[in-house]
Amino acid sequence: MTRRLVSLAIGVLPVAFLCFSALFPVLALLQAGWSTAVAGLLSDPAIQWRLFWSAAQALLTCMVVLLLGIPVGWFMARHEFAGRSMLLRVMMLPFVLPTLVAGMGILALFGSGGLAGSTLEETPWLLLYGNVFYNLPLVLRAGIEGFGRVPETSLMAARTLGASRFAAFWRIEWPLARPWFLAALCMVFLYCFSGFGLALLLGGYRYATVEVEIYRMVAYELNLGDASVLAMAAMGGALLVALVHGRLEKSGARPISGKPAPRVPVRSLAGRLMGVGVMLILMVFLLAPLLAVLWRAVASDAWSVWLEEDTRLALFNTFRFTLFTLTGVLLIGVCHALAARHTVLLRGFALLPVVISPVCVAFGLLLLYPSLSASLVVLVSGYVLLAYPFVARGLSASLDSLPAQLPNASRSLGAGPLATFYRVVLPLVAPSLRRGLAFAAATAVGEFAVTLFLSRPEWLTLSTLIYQRLGRAGQSNIAAASCLSGGLLLAALLAFILIEWPDHGKENRA
Amino acid sequence: MLELEGVSLSYADKPVLNDISLVLPQGERLAVLGPSGCGKSSLLNIIAGLVMPDSGVLRHQGRSLVGIPPEQRHFALMFQDFALFPHLSVLDNVTFGLVVRGMSTSQARKEGLAMLASLGLATYADNRVWNLSGGEQQRVALARALVTRPALILLDEPFSSLDANLREGLQRECVERFAAMGTSMIMVTHDRREALQMADRIAVMQSGRIVQVASAAELVARPSSAWLARFLGWANVNEHRAIPDRAFILGGDYPPASIVAIDYDVDMITLTLKAREGELYRVRVSQREWLVLGELKESPVGLPLGIDGDQVIYFA
Numbered sequence: 078m079t080r081r082l083v084s085l086a087i088g089v090l091p092v093a094f095l096c097f098s099a100l101f102p103v104l105a106l107l108q109a110g111w112s113t114a115v116a117g118l119l120s121d122p123a124i125q126w127r128l129f130w131s132a133a134q135a136l137l138t139c140m141v142v143l144l145l146g147i148p149v150g151w152f153m154a155r156h157e158f159a160g161r162s163m164l165l166r167v168m169m170l171p172f173v174l175p176t177l178v179a180g181m182g183i184l185a186l187f188g189s190g191g192l193a194g195s196t197l198e199e200t201p202w203l204l205l206y207g208n209v210f211y212n213l214p215l216v217l218r219a220g221i222e223g224f225g226r227v228p229e230t231s232l233m234a235a236r237t238l239g240a241s242r243f244a245a246f247w248r249i250e251w252p253l254a255r256p257w258f259l260a261a262l263c264m265v266f267l268y269c270f271s272g273f274g275l276a277l278l279l280g281g282y283r284y285a286t287v288e289v290e291i292y293r294m295v296a297y298e299l300n301l302g303d304a305s306v307l308a309m310a311a312m313g314g315a316l317l318v319a320l321v322h323g324r325l326e327k328s329g330a331r332p333i334s335g336k337p338a339p340r341v342p343v344r345s346l347a348g349r350l351m352g353v354g355v356m357l358i359l360m361v362f363l364l365a366p367l368l369a370v371l372w373r374a375v376a377s378d379a380w381s382v383w384l385e386e387d388t389r390l391a392l393f394n395t396f397r398f399t400l401f402t403l404t405g406v407l408l409i410g411v412c413h414a415l416a417a418r419h420t421v422l423l424r425g426f427a428l429l430p431v432v433i434s435p436v437c438v439a440f441g442l443l444l445l446y447p448s449l450s451a452s453l454v455v456l457v458s459g460y461v462l463l464a465y466p467f468v469a470r471g472l473s474a475s476l477d478s479l480p481a482q483l484p485n486a487s488r489s490l491g492a493g494p495l496a497t498f499y500r501v502v503l504p505l506v507a508p509s510l511r512r513g514l515a516f517a518a519a520t521a522v523g524e525f526a527v528t529l530f531l532s533r534p535e536w537l538t539l540s541t542l543i544y545q546r547l548g549r550a551g552q553s554n555i556a557a558a559s560c561l562s563g564g565l566l567l568a569a570l571l572a573f574i575l576i577e578w579p580d581h582g583k584e585n586r587a
Numbered sequence: 588m589l590e591l592e593g594v595s596l597s598y599a600d601k602p603v604l605n606d607i608s609l610v611l612p613q614g615e616r617l618a619v620l621g622p623s624g625c626g627k628s629s630l631l632n633i634i635a636g637l638v639m640p641d642s643g644v645l646r647h648q649g650r651s652l653v654g655i656p657p658e659q660r661h662f663a664l665m666f667q668d669f670a671l672f673p674h675l676s677v678l679d680n681v682t683f684g685l686v687v688r689g690m691s692t693s694q695a696r697k698e699g700l701a702m703l704a705s706l707g708l709a710t711y712a713d714n715r716v717w718n719l720s721g722g723e724q725q726r727v728a729l730a731r732a733l734v735t736r737p738a739l740i741l742l743d744e745p746f747s748s749l750d751a752n753l754r755e756g757l758q759r760e761c762v763e764r765f766a767a768m769g770t771s772m773i774m775v776t777h778d779r780r781e782a783l784q785m786a787d788r789i790a791v792m793q794s795g796r797i798v799q800v801a802s803a804a805e806l807v808a809r810p811s812s813a814w815l816a817r818f819l820g821w822a823n824v825n826e827h828r829a830i831p832d833r834a835f836i837l838g839g840d841y842p843p844a845s846i847v848a849i850d851y852d853v854d855m856i857t858l859t860l861k862a863r864e865g866e867l868y869r870v871r872v873s874q875r876e877w878l879v880l881g882e883l884k885e886s887p888v889g890l891p892l893g894i895d896g897d898q899v900i901y902f903a
Contacts, residue, residue: 230670234728236657237635237664238684238735244658248687252674335668 081419088416088423091409091469098458099429102441103312109444110309113302119310124290128310131286134201135269138208139262142216145209145358146258150220151250152355156348157340164359165221166577168214170367173516173572175523176211176274177540181562182366183207183279185373192369203279208272209362212265216258223257224250228335253333256325263322264431271315271434273526278547287311288436292530295440305444308437319432367566374563379556388561390535391542395522398460398538401453402521403514405461410468410513417473424473427466435463439530451533459527464520468513475509512576519572523565539565588612589634589739589771594643596629603629605795607643613738616765616772618786620779622818626795627775631741634773636660647738658687663732667744669724671716677727678703678712684735702734703727706760722753729757733764740765742774746781758785779819783807791815 118124153161171179183206187197197203227250235245276286287307294304343352382388417423430438442455449455479502487497525540532541539561546558589611596604603626611617619627632638634645636657645652652660663684671680678699685695703709706726716724725745732740742761746754762785765772776782782789783803790800799811810816 228668228670230666230668231672233632233635233637233657233664234666234670234731235672235683235687236637237660237662237741238731239658239661239688240683241656241658241687244687248683249672253672333673335670 084416084419087412088420091413091416091423091426094409094458094461095426095429098442098462099433099438102438102445103433105445106305106308106312106437106441109301110305113306115306118303118306124307127285127287127290127307130284131270131288131311132314134204134208134284134286135266135272137201137205138212138269139265141205141209142213142265143258143262145213145362146216146220146261147251148351149355149358150217150254150258151224151246152351153217154221154224155338155340156343156352158343158352168217168359168363169577170569170573171211171214171363173519173523173569173576174211174367175519175540175565175569176525177278177523177543178370178562178565178569179207179210179366180275180278181373181543181559182368182370183210185369185559186365192372199281199283201284203281204276204284206362207275207279207366208265208269210366211275212268213362215265215268216261219257219261220254223254226333226337227253228333229338230335232338259325260322263318263325266318267315267322267431270318271311271436273434273436278544288434288526291436291440292526295443295530301444304440308440312433312437315432315434319428370559370562370566373559374566377556377559377563379553379560382557382560383564387537387542391537391539394536395538395540398457398524399518399521401457402460402464403518405457406465406468406514406517409461410465410472410517411510413465413469414472414476417469418476427469427473430462430466435459435524435526436530438462439527443531453536456527456531456536459531460521460524463524463527464517467516467520468510471509471513471516472506475506479505511578515572515575518575519569522568522572539568588648589773590644590646591634592644592646594630594633594640594645596626596633596638596640602795604633604640607797609790609797609800611739611771611773613648613771614766614769616762616785616787617774618782618789619773619775619792620777620782620789620818621775621792622777625792627792628743630792631664631743631773631775634739635662635664635741661735661737662739662741663735663737664741664743665725665728665732665745667747669721669728671724671727671731673717675716676712677708677714677716677719680716680727681731681734684731688735698734699730702730706730721749722757725749725757726760729761729764733768733770736768737770739771739773742772742776744776744778745774747776747778754781755784761785791818 119128153164183203185191187193187195187203187206189196189198197206231249231253232245235249236242240248270286271288272286273288273292276284276289277292280286280289288311291304291307291311294300294307343349413423413427417427433441438459442459446452446455483501483505484497487501488494492500523540524538525544528536528538528541529544537545543558543561543565546554546561589609591607591609594604594607595602607630609617619630621627629638633640636652636655636659647660672683675683678696681702682690682692682695682699685698686692690698700709700712703712706729708723708726708730711719711723711727716727719727728745745761746757749757758781761772764770772785774782774785783806786803788800788802789806790797791806792798793814798815799806801809807819810819
């Protein structure tokens with residue numbers, strides 16, 4: 078009983094925060110949208126196109142990443158080769174990479190004056206390429222996991238019962254891995270549908286998404302009513318997909334037991350050819366934009382940009398906001414994870430920020446707290462809302478996997494509750510905490526949507542500075558933006574190294 | 588008839604199978620008995636075509652199996668974890684082997700239902716496989732294997748995850764079915780009882796080699812080594828090095844003598860002995876007699892008796 082009370086008390090903080098920064102703003106959006114002429118707005122062909130294209134580009138991305146993800150995921154799940162674990166790590170990079178950096182990388186390849194020679198600007202391809210860059214790793218991780226769990230004996234049984242290699246893949250491996258793919262595709266759809274930064278940078282005018290339209294309406298037309306209707310539509314769509322995702326997870330959950338099929342070295346010619354294909358796909362869709370950013374940054378010859386007043390302000394702000402965010406994330410994330418141990422409902426709340434896009438969060442905050450709009454509290458809460466689930470979910474998972482006997486053993490050996498926490502629990506959950514904080518830091522450093530939405534000149538950050546520079550005419554500004562992107566990429570790499578740093582004693586625990 | 592000749596396999600330079608030769612007449616049930624890690628599952632996978640041997644020849648009905656993929660060998664494999672496909676219903680699991688070989692869905696359905704009915708599983712046809720108990724799952728796996736009418740059924744520790752009562756029922760059922768269909772069987776197991784119960788012949792494997800192939804009765808009566816005797820469950824196995832002129836047989840009516848040679852039959856053992864005086868003579872002892880060995884004076888050692896190199900083995 079006291080345990081429950083304590084966890085409720087701990088839960089008050091995250092719940093209050095979620096209400097302040099997510100629930101109430103969304104309600105404010107709903108209210109604002111309600112009183113607007115919905116029918117008139119939705120019959121506007123420009124808006125219809127925007128909604129259609131948002132869904133269509135998300136769907137197209139899903140199809141592309143599925144088509145690429147199945148063979149690559151299968152290959153990586155079934156084969157052992159030199160550099161495999163390195164490749165798996167590199168696949169984490171897009172998760173910490175600021176949208177703007179990726180966008181710059183893609184522009185460096187296919188923008189005007191890009192490395193590829195011909196520009197794809199004002200075509201849908203740039204945005205799709207960016208979407209694939211960000212979402213292919215998501216699908217690949219799911220696919221490797223899904224294919225990797227197919228029991229060895231299921232495959233052996235299928236083969237001896239008369240199935241050819243392909244029939245065994247089509248009738249056994251693919252159906253067993255499918256739930257993983259579908260769950261990942263739902264997330265891909267969500268991210269693409271409510272994508273903002275990439276669409277703003279790469280979509281041009283015609284191929285931008287609903288979120289960009291919302292931003293335009295608010296920032297340039299001050300048309301809050303119509304914007305909130307669109308935000309509602311976007312959130313409605315996202316919620317729908319999130320529900321489908323939940324349903325899929327439930328129905329797709331069939332117990333798969335048995336030793337997974339082992340990974341084998343690549344031996345046959347067909348295997349080698351497939352390996353080359355896999356490397357090419359990963360090269361084109363994963364590494365090329367990153368290398369392009371680096372190349373542009375090195376070749377930009379605009380290093381003096383780091384000494385400019387604006388840059389110093391942006392660096393200071395980025396550093397400051399990240400620090401504030403991490404403090405908030407640590408506080409709310411840890412409370413959330415501790416409270417969620419005994420409250421299932423709170424676990425679901427950790428998914429809230431996935432459904433509500435950054436743009437909607439920022440817009441809702443702006444609507445609800447107009448008097449606070451100049452206050453750092455609002456900005457930082459937006460940051461924290463986007464970043465804290467990384468800590469909360471990771472910590473929840475590692476607390477779940479912590480055997481109950483360990484704290485009990487510690488207590489029976491004479492350690493008090495505090496000593497037990499400090500000497501046993503904390504060291505065991507520290508790696509996931511560190512990883513969650515690194516993700517949160519990467520989110521804060523690269524944050525773009527909320528900052529732009531609530532933008533005030535004195536809140537200039539690195540990412541908004543890059544965006545500003547891109548918006549100004551002249552080659553020197555592009556060079557400066559490239560150079561700054563390179564810096565941001567290095568910051569992301571730092572977060573990445575923190576995330577992937579090997580845990581001490583991990584082997585012993587496994 | 589299945590023939591294996593000189594089959595060898597190694598993983599990363601570690602030998603797994605060493606020069607295995609076996610002959611299995613059609614309709615015979617063979618158990619490959621051995622402790623875990625002795626290579627018996629690899630042997631089964633080689634026969635199934637899932638693993639290619641480094642060297643050696645496999646023939647089935649006189650036809651070489653080299654390069655024949657598993658789906659064309661028409662051997663069915665059954666597993667310890669049943670390996671039912673979790674995304675398919677019971678009936679779809681059973682008809683899998685028919686459908687992938689090109690049978691029409693309706694015909695496959697008919698045959699699958701008939702097979703399920705004959706195993707008393709008809710009411711489960713539309714169930715999800717993970718709702719079934721272990722015994723039911725293995726019966727579905729049996730139905731799935733039998734419905735394709737395989738020439739040979741390969742069983743990989745098929746009953747070891749079932750409880751004892753269930754195991755015996757299913758073992759009997761399998762033996763009856765295989766006999767009725769004239770299907771050959773190769774079962775690998777570490778459970779000597781299972782091997783003795785189900786097989787016509789038993790091949791014992793130890794670290795990648797076949798150490799003895801014999802009928803059940805023969806194997807029990809004359810294990811070829813102390814290791815095997817222990818593996819077969821003899822509780823008290825004494826090993827003694829029979830050094831000519833040193834080991835003496837005492838007791839009984841025999842004068843002290845050293846063993847020169849041992850020959851044995853099913854229930855009689857002939858010892859060639861050399862008495863102190865230098866005279867050679869032969870003694871025949873039945874299994875019921877007692878021998879007392881020189882150094883083991885205090886603990887009488889019983890028969891049967893085996894020989895392994897220069898080791899003499901006494902079983903009490």
